[in-house]
Amino acid sequence: MHARQLTKDFGTFRAVNGISFDIPRGESFGFLGPNGAGKTSTMRMVSAVARPTSGELSIFGLDPHHDGPAIRARLGVVPQEDTLELELTVLDNLLMFGRYFDLSRSVVRERAKELLEFAKLTERANDKCDNLSGGMKRRLTIARSLLNQPELLILDEPTTGLDPQARHLLWERLYRLKSDGVTLVITTHYMDEAEQLCDRLVVMDHGDIVAEGAPRALITQHSTREVLELRFPSDVTTPPVDMLAPLAERLEVLPDRVLLYVHDGDDTLRAVHAAGVTPVSALVRRSTLEDVFLRLTGRTLVD
DSSP states (O other): OEEEEEEEEETTEEEEEEEEEEOOTTOEEEEEOOTTSSHHHHHHHHTTSSOOSEEEEEBTTBOHHHHHHHHHTTEEEEOSSOOOOTTSBHHHHHHHHHTTSSOOHHHHHHHHHHHHHHTTOGGGTTSBGGGSOHHHHHHHHHHHHTTTOOSEEEEESTTTTOOHHHHHHHHHHHHHHHHTTOEEEEEESOHHHHHHHOSEEEEEETTEEEEEEOHHHHHHHHSOSEEEEEEOOTTOSSOOHHHHGGGSSEEEEOSSOEEEEESOHHHHHHHHHHTTOOOSEEEEEEOOHHHHHHHHHSSOTTO
């Protein structure tokens, strides 16, 4: 996939502001950012369902404007919301969706059987979708998107609302797809998900790409090795920023805590106590992509 100076306007509002990126075959590529950053508009363009206002976009070497049906036949899409037929069984959902492709009934049935096994839903094949858990519905949605054996799979917030166990199971399914050579394009709010799944990613804000690279490289470039999180009593409306700032390379004041970006969090915590500052609690952790986003935009991932 190749994009240059891609824009998307809605009237006078510019949702995507001249972004450029390349996604080679077999890569897992992520779009990270808060609501309103332009991720979903970008995903609709790379899914060949929304036409760019301007710029150059090539998918499989084809032009989405002229070759939309040919492109869509080679990709799978997992939308933010599950759009399953709840009154139909798990198996019938797959069989019905298979009718959208130029495949014989025998091929669709065989692929449905394989995908139920892939999604760990074989034992629920004859259950109505309305009786499935959220994680099962999400796995079925992903399985459905694979019926046409896509070369490119586009996933828009694939694990939103799922519990940790369901999220990790979905991650394992996506690892398998990537190992099979499927290109993955993912949007997510979850920094740990982006770090786990993405070979490379872009950070978007207000329609612009503000950073691009491998997750660990972005953390190294834009943050420190560790972060010290300090919380103060609820009656402390103004944390002692003047006393803390000299102890850190960078300091962020959030509504519920103060973040000190440092090389060694334990050493810094000892310096905090030596300075006479007594927080209610303190946590030392490694820097994450959320810290990168704070550095670049001044906002958390869910703002």
